Amino acid sequence: MDYLSTGQVITLLKRLVQLTEQGALDWESAQKSQYRFVATTGKFGFLIKSRDEDDFNPYILEIHAREGSDLPYKKLQEVSTADTDGWFGELEPLYSMVKRRVLNIDEIANDLFSELDHLGQERGRN
Numbered sequence: 785m786d787y788l789s790t791g792q793v794i795t796l797l798k799r800l801v802q803l804t805e806q807g808a809l810d811w812e813s814a815q816k817s818q819y820r821f822v823a824t825t826g827k828f829g830f831l832i833k834s835r836d837e838d839d840f841n842p843y844i845l846e847i848h849a850r851e852g853s854d855l856p857y858k859k860l861q862e863v864s865t866a867d868t869d870g871w872f873g874e875l876e877p878l879y880s881m882v883k884r885r886v887l888n889i890d891e892i893a894n895d896l897f898s899e900l901d902h903l904g905q906e907r908g909r910n
Contacts, residue, residue, distance in 0.1 A: 842866035
C-alpha cells in the first residue's frame, strides 16, 4: 500500500532537493556504503540508494516513519526510477547531490585541481 500519492511523492522529492541544497537536511552514508545514504527528520527517515549498488539508475528512495522515539523505523513506501514513467525525475539529481555532499566529492575535486595548479606554478618558476 502506498501512503503517498504520486503528487505527494513529487512534492516530497522537490522538498528533499531544496532542503539538501540548503544544507538543512543532513545525509550520511548508510552501512559504510558509497551507494546508500540516509537522513532523518526525527519522526521520519529516508534512504536513497542505487538499486544495484553500482551508482547507476535505477535509484530508490525509501520513506520510513516511527511512532515513538524509542521505536524502530517502519518502511512506509518505496519510490523507484525504474517503474515511474519519469514521474519522479527529481530522484536521480537528489541521489547525485546527496552522494557529492556525503563523500565530499566537490572538495576532493577542488583539492586535486589546486594541487595540480600549484605544481604547474612551481614548474613555471624553474
